[in-house]
Amino acid sequence: MRRLLKWFAVATTIGMLFVLIGGALVTKTGSGMGCGRSWPLCHGQLIPSNITAELLIELSHRVVSGVVGLMVLILSIWAWKAIGHIRETKFLAITSFVFLVLQGLIGAAAVVWGQSDVVLALHFGISLISFAAVFLLTLFIFEVDKKFDAASVVLDRKMKFHIYGIIAYCYIVVYTGALVRHKQASLACPSWPFCAQTRIFPTQLHEWVQMGHRLAAGLLFVWILIATIDAMKRYKRQPIIYWGWLIALILVSCQVATGALVVFTELNLYVALAHAFFISCLFGVLSYFVLLATRSKKEKETRHESNVIPSAVLK
Structure with missing residues (x-):
């Protein structure tokens, strides 16, 4: 039964990725009104x-979202019963389903009544939270076998600052990217990294939206690079942190590269979807770091424990 739960959790996580990519596909192809105001x-x-x-x-996006929504509900209930003893399980189970329903309601409201671009840009970010919750639930299900214990990770205050700060800032970058799509500003600046070859600064709203996102994404890349260098220097003995940040750096690099290719290929659909895919995976990795940070012991506590002489030895 537990093996079946694992397979179902993986399938649900992949399904959530399809929901995210499907939403990006709807926006990129201008298919939001494909079914009219119904x-x-x-x-x-x-x-x-x-x-x-x-x-x-x-219609395909609606069907996939509906099916995956049902899968998320089943996974939430199943995980609640199977691994409810893990402290974060119930919170993640509720979060995954509630945020998926919320993104569906925002999408429905946009179709029936219409929404501003500022509100519509929240749609992808809300779906991303649901995806992250499902992803972490899946990791919990696999963690039950104790092949890896997240509580064994030791993080200092500086690394925790990187983790909490980067995921919060990443969410802002996601919103600016979604705003670019909904404002139809993806090709507002014909050059990269600057807005145009003849000038550096934007001159109208759509260019400001586009360049604001580029600047935000560039700062995210730099911050992740700094965190990765820090991890490579000080966390060689903790492979999950060492390799985790390397993966995050690769993903954010792919994100930046596909962002540039969107401009160079004049909004090639496959490149645009890859852009959404990489940020989704990056957010999932960062979410796992948050899990490790909330469960890890403080470095000082660990050192103290290692220096304490067991009472049996003293006797």
């Missing part, structure tokens, strides 16, 4: 008669 039906019909590419993309 939800959950499409143009008021269960089976639409006039099939278009935009309709197929929007």
Whole structure:
């Protein structure tokens, strides 16, 4: 039964990735109104008669989101019963389902009543929180075998600052990227890294939105690079931290590279979807770091424990 739970958790995590990428696909292809002002039906019909590419993309995203939503609900209940003794399980189970429902309601409201670009930009970020919760639930399910104990990780205050600060800042970067998509500002600046070859600074709103996101993403890359160098210097004996930050650096590098390629390829769809994929994976890795930070012992406490002479020895 536990093996089945593991497979189901992995499938649900992959399903959440499809929800995230599907949402990006809807936005990138301008298919948000593919089913008109009708939800959950499409143009008021269960089976639409006039099939278009935009309709197929929007309807497919709704179907996938619905199926995955049901999977998340099942996983939440199943995990609650199977590993509810782990302190974070119930919180993550509730978070994963509630935020997935919330992103669905925002999407439905956007279709039926319309929403501003500022509100719509929240859609991807809310889905990302649900994905991170499902991802961590999956890790908990595998952790039950005690092949790896997160509580054995030792982190100092500086590393915890990097972890908490970077994931919070990463969420801001995600929002600015979503705002770029919903403002249709992906190609507002025809050059990279500057807005244009003849000038550095933007001159109108769409250019400011685009360059604001580039600056935010650039700072995220630098911060992760600093944290990775710190991990490589001081955490060689803790492979999960050492390699985890290297993976984070690779993912953020891919994120920056695909961001540049979006401009150079003039919004190639596959490159744009890869851009969304890499930030989703990066947020998942950072979420795991948060888990490690909340469970780890303080470095001073660990040193103190190692210096205490057991009473049996004294006797």
